[in-house]
Amino acid sequence: MTSGQRLSSTALHAILIAWSVLALFPLVLIVINSWKSRGGIFREPLALPGAETFSAKGYAAVLTNSDFPLFFGNSLIVTGVSLLLILLFGAMAAHALSEYRFRGNTLLGLYLILGIMVPIRIGTVALLELIVDLNLANTLTALILVYTAQGLPIAVFIFSEFLRSVSREIKDSARIDGLSEYRIFFEVVVPLVRPVIATVAVFSMIPIWNDLWFPLILSPGEDTRTVTLGVQQFIGQYNVDWGAVLAALSVAILPVLVMYVVFSRQLIRGITAGAVKG
Amino acid sequence: MRRRTWTAGTSPSDAFQGEAGAVALVSASRDAVRPAPGERAASRHYIWVFLAPATLIYTVFAIYPIVESLRLSLFDRPDGVVGGTDAFVGLANYARLFGEPYWVDQFTNAFANNLVLFVMHLLIQNPIALALAAILSTPTLRGAATYRTIFFLPTLLSVVVVGFIWQLILSPLWGITPDALAAIGLGDWFAPWLGLESSALTTITLISIWQYVGIPLMLFYAGLLNVPEEVIEAARIDGLTGFWIFWKVKLPLILPTLGLVTILTYIGNFTASFDLIYSVQGGLAGPDGSTDVMGTFLFRSFFGFQSQQGDIHMGATVASMLFVIILVGVGAYLFGVQRRLRRYD
Amino acid sequence: MATLELNGVVKRFDDTPIIHGADLSVGDGELVVFVGPSGCGKSTLLRMIAGLETLSDGQVVINGERIDHRPPSERGIAMVFQSYALYPHKDVRGNLGFALKHAGVDKIEIARRVDEAAAILGLESMMERRPRELSGGQRQRVAIGRAIVREPDVFLFDEPLSNLDAALRVHMRVEILKLHQRLGATMVYVTHDQVEAMTLADRIVVLRAGRIEQIGSPLQLYREPDNTFVAGFIGSPAMNLLDVTVDQGRLQLAGQPIDEIDTPPEASTLGLRPEHLRVCDAGTGLTGQVVVAEHLGGEAIVHLALPDGQVVVAKLDGDAELRPGDALSLTLRDNGARHLFDVKGLRLRTP
Numbered sequence: 001m002t003s004g005q006r007l008s009s010t011a012l013h014a015i016l017i018a019w020s021v022l023a024l025f026p027l028v029l030i031v032i033n034s035w036k037s038r039g040g041i042f043r044e045p046l047a048l049p050g051a052e053t054f055s056a057k058g059y060a061a062v063l064t065n066s067d068f069p070l071f072f073g074n075s076l077i078v079t080g081v082s083l084l085l086i087l088l089f090g091a092m093a094a095h096a097l098s099e100y101r102f103r104g105n106t107l108l109g110l111y112l113i114l115g116i117m118v119p120i121r122i123g124t125v126a127l128l129e130l131i132v133d134l135n136l137a138n139t140l141t142a143l144i145l146v147y148t149a150q151g152l153p154i155a156v157f158i159f160s161e162f163l164r165s166v167s168r169e170i171k172d173s174a175r176i177d178g179l180s181e182y183r184i185f186f187e188v189v190v191p192l193v194r195p196v197i198a199t200v201a202v203f204s205m206i207p208i209w210n211d212l213w214f215p216l217i218l219s220p221g222e223d224t225r226t227v228t229l230g231v232q233q234f235i236g237q238y239n240v241d242w243g244a245v246l247a248a249l250s251v252a253i254l255p256v257l258v259m260y261v262v263f264s265r266q267l268i269r270g271i272t273a274g275a276v277k278g
Numbered sequence: 279m280r281r282r283t284w285t286a287g288t289s290p291s292d293a294f295q296g297e298a299g300a301v302a303l304v305s306a307s308r309d310a311v312r313p314a315p316g317e318r319a320a321s322r323h324y325i326w327v328f329l330a331p332a333t334l335i336y337t338v339f340a341i342y343p344i345v346e347s348l349r350l351s352l353f354d355r356p357d358g359v360v361g362g363t364d365a366f367v368g369l370a371n372y373a374r375l376f377g378e379p380y381w382v383d384q385f386t387n388a389f390a391n392n393l394v395l396f397v398m399h400l401l402i403q404n405p406i407a408l409a410l411a412a413i414l415s416t417p418t419l420r421g422a423a424t425y426r427t428i429f430f431l432p433t434l435l436s437v438v439v440v441g442f443i444w445q446l447i448l449s450p451l452w453g454i455t456p457d458a459l460a461a462i463g464l465g466d467w468f469a470p471w472l473g474l475e476s477s478a479l480t481t482i483t484l485i486s487i488w489q490y491v492g493i494p495l496m497l498f499y500a501g502l503l504n505v506p507e508e509v510i511e512a513a514r515i516d517g518l519t520g521f522w523i524f525w526k527v528k529l530p531l532i533l534p535t536l537g538l539v540t541i542l543t544y545i546g547n548f549t550a551s552f553d554l555i556y557s558v559q560g561g562l563a564g565p566d567g568s569t570d571v572m573g574t575f576l577f578r579s580f581f582g583f584q585s586q587q588g589d590i591h592m593g594a595t596v597a598s599m600l601f602v603i604i605l606v607g608v609g610a611y612l613f614g615v616q617r618r619l620r621r622y623d
Numbered sequence: 624m625a626t627l628e629l630n631g632v633v634k635r636f637d638d639t640p641i642i643h644g645a646d647l648s649v650g651d652g653e654l655v656v657f658v659g660p661s662g663c664g665k666s667t668l669l670r671m672i673a674g675l676e677t678l679s680d681g682q683v684v685i686n687g688e689r690i691d692h693r694p695p696s697e698r699g700i701a702m703v704f705q706s707y708a709l710y711p712h713k714d715v716r717g718n719l720g721f722a723l724k725h726a727g728v729d730k731i732e733i734a735r736r737v738d739e740a741a742a743i744l745g746l747e748s749m750m751e752r753r754p755r756e757l758s759g760g761q762r763q764r765v766a767i768g769r770a771i772v773r774e775p776d777v778f779l780f781d782e783p784l785s786n787l788d789a790a791l792r793v794h795m796r797v798e799i800l801k802l803h804q805r806l807g808a809t810m811v812y813v814t815h816d817q818v819e820a821m822t823l824a825d826r827i828v829v830l831r832a833g834r835i836e837q838i839g840s841p842l843q844l845y846r847e848p849d850n851t852f853v854a855g856f857i858g859s860p861a862m863n864l865l866d867v868t869v870d871q872g873r874l875q876l877a878g879q880p881i882d883e884i885d886t887p888p889e890a891s892t893l894g895l896r897p898e899h900l901r902v903c904d905a906g907t908g909l910t911g912q913v914v915v916a917e918h919l920g921g922e923a924i925v926h927l928a929l930p931d932g933q934v935v936v937a938k939l940d941g942d943a944e945l946r947p948g949d950a951l952s953l954t955l956r957d958n959g960a961r962h963l964f965d966v967k968g969l970r971l972r973t974p
Binding site for chain 1: 314321322324325327328329331332333335336338339340341342343344345346347349350389406409410413414416418419426427428429430431432433434436437438439440442443444446447451452453454488496520541545549550552556573576581590593596597598600603604605608623
């Protein structure tokens with residue numbers, strides 16, 4: 001490497017590190033201070049919890065005064081089930097669109113993909129009425145149905161694009177072997193789309209997990225609150241008790257962080273592998 | 279019966295090129311399994327089984343509500359009686375929206391703010407994302423994977439968490455920001471930005487940018503990685519160095535990605551901006567409506583907030599206007615931008 | 624134009640050597656072909672000359688100047704890639720002139736060189752088209768034109784014809800040969816196809832597993848391969864390499880003595896080219912049974928099984944009506960040669 005190249009490499013890393021600090025610093029701040037007493041938080045926000053300032057009172061408040069495990073479980077159920085349905089139904093529809101020839105194939109494809117450009121929130125007014133009429137207000141089911149509907153268009157799009165490029169031969173050979181179309185789908189096609197499942201999952205999962213709008217509108221009840229909504233309400237209640245609030249935030253962040261760090265390589269490989277070029 | 283085999287060379291990365299992939303689906307269907315002689319499409323029931331769940335859920339919970347919301351905007355409840363039957367009022371609600379000061383002031387305020395939000399994202403978030411992606415995609419960079427993981431972290435966080443973290447950091451009570459600014463000599467500069475009418479929108483927008491840089495970053499990154507390696511080598515032999523390779527070779531080739539990112543930013547800014555603003559500034563999007571955007575305005579309109587009564591029909595009307603706003607943007611993208619950006623394969 | 628020298632060039636990835644000390648001297652205007660099986664290191668060697676890979680040891684010298692520390696654009700080389708590597712967002716004219724434009728060459732000079740290259744390659748009618756509107760052969764010509772325009776000292780070709788179909792490949796081979804005659808430029812050409820190597824090269828460099836096995840003109844390699852690898856690699860169908868023993872100075876194949884000439888006792892392998900064999904009277908020469916007969920019309924490729932199980936391939940006259948099971952006897956033609964190799968595969972000088 002010439003010295004000119006080495007210099008600019010340092011500059012590049014400097015930029016990257018600067019942004020990394022900017023990205024991480026708020027998180028680090030939260031977690032550090034969640035373990036400090038009120039005094040510690042105020043007087044020396046940037047310091048690590050020391051012997052004098054250490055306090056787990058915030059966490060105690062969170063765990064006793066609110067139902068975080070419940071909220072977290074709700075988020076998990078809603079996101080998990082929605083994701084499952086999106087992947088399954090999306091793959092099924094994409095398979096039918098890309099594999100079989102039938103009248104209306106094109107039109108149906110266009111119809112399903114329309115949803116990418118038209119956000120579902122626009123229909124919220126009628127959606128709420130529908131949910132209420134179906135007796136699904138304040139249920140996780142309502143959220144699951146809505147999120148599935150929201151996530152299907154892009155799943156169908158990504159899957160069908162991918163399936164297009166897969167050779168037909170392996171499916172034809174399965175047909176010759178006598179497999180039913182259903183078995184072909186589950187045993188041949190599904191394993192084939194593995195590379196793009198991560199892409200679809202990431203695109204779908206984040207908007208569901210972090211969503212505030214639909215939990216607030218469709219299922220604000222105590223039992224059905226998601227973690228996003230739960231944290232928001234908790235902050236509203238406890239906004240003076242910073243220790244508790246910080247602890248709540250940490251509790252909300254931590255599981256996601258852990259899962260992300262563990263799965264980050266697959267996630268990013270999924271995004272960049274079969275990814276959208278534009 | 280001759281069957282054409284689909285040749286290699288198409289990949290998911292071609293996905294967003296061409297008119298929303300619709301052409302792609304058309305071509306695929308030409309290739310697909312034809313019914314055997316004597317077998318009609320109807321008897322191939324498995325096709326419908328595959329299609330039914332997605333189509334059903336999508337139609338009932340996404341399309342129908344949108345259509346119904348649009349329909350509701352053409353109706354009103356006479357005498358404001360809840361539970362009474364709706365009466366068709368044509369465009370009366372729209373007249374109210376644009377006629378009554380109470381409504382039109384809120385609408386124009388929300389729309390203007392939203393526009394500012396969008397432009398700021400366009401001019402700040404996307405260039406930053408592009409620059410970071412460009413640096414990350416240089417092949418000799420060490421630790422690229424670590425950086426990627428870090429950069430995407432804020433995007434994963436709940437918007438509530440993000441909003442509150444920044445509220446704390448920017449709070450005059452906590453002292454982090456004032457002290458930090460004082461340390462670099464800009465102590466006088468500090469103000470409770472989130473609480474001031476003049477700066478609240480800008481501050482919230484910057485927070486939103488901080489969080490969501492990850493998404494365009496990933497899309498640009500994927501796009502840049504897709505530039506064929508040999509084209510870059512040819513450029514090196516032709517004498518181009520790192521920056522110039524980016525500027526003259528990579529950038530022109532990811533223009534389609536740029537277009538896509540722009541329209542996604544547009545749609546997201548007009549719909550998803552609600553979450554951050556609601557959790558930081560509340561349903562009234564204070565101070566004094568300076569952070570009100572279409573999302574919060576819509577929420578208030580049909581759901582009501584504090585003293586403001588909810589009105590389903592006015593809410594539907596606002597939703598329809600939001601729909602129009604988005605359609606205009608998408609239309610401009612599909613017909614203006616997409617047409618001109620040709621594929622390079 | 625230019626001379627090229629490789630002195631003790633070594634390439635290691637981590638600690639594993641990929642190229643073991645390559646030495647080569649290319650004269651001005653020579654077309655040298657690197658040929659060898661996949662993974663032999665020919666592309667790596669080419670990329671090291673280009674500057675796309677660094678050297679672990681050794682030197683690359685062009686026109687007497689050491690250039691291996693310079694970036695690719697300052698070495699006086701131009702490269703034609705296997706996948707053409709054209710800039711998708713530029714038209715043909717833009718592709719041809721891109722490097723010059725970036726280097727700040729003035730517009731008139733750019734136009735002159737671009738038009739000249741276009742004329743040589745027959746591209747004048749498609750100057751405004753984009754790569755995606757061109758056929759494979761046309762794209763290849765644009766890639767070559769891009770190299771010509773830079774007026775390099777050395778042209779580098781990295782398997783440029785591999786992505787073309789067979790008929791087009793034959794055609795482009797001739798075009799490249801004519802181009803070389805016209806420009807008189809020094810060229811290094813990498814391919815895995817020995818037919819391309821034989822038809823194009825002034826000299827061939829045969830590589831295997833990172834080592835240069837032999838350097839020589841096509842005819843030299845054909846007539847005097849230094850070892851069994853080169854012997855079997857050059858020529859199609861491949862040279863027959865048969866196990867033999869020596870008994871009292873006489874060559875023994877399949878238990879039969881087959882020669883009157885004094886044979887050195889170290890001889891372990893006998894090389895006979897299929898095209899050097901002809902049918903002879905039954906019972907004389909190499910006798911065996913036909914296993915396979917491939918009739919190509921003008922010639923027939925016959926596989927003959929010897930009593931000890933070894934198979935000899937012969938290229939015979941197309942009229943030979945031979946079928947599996949027929950008995951056949953073969954002998955060397957008058958202009959035919961026998962090649963002897965020792966137990967390590969190295970050539971034995973024939974007396």
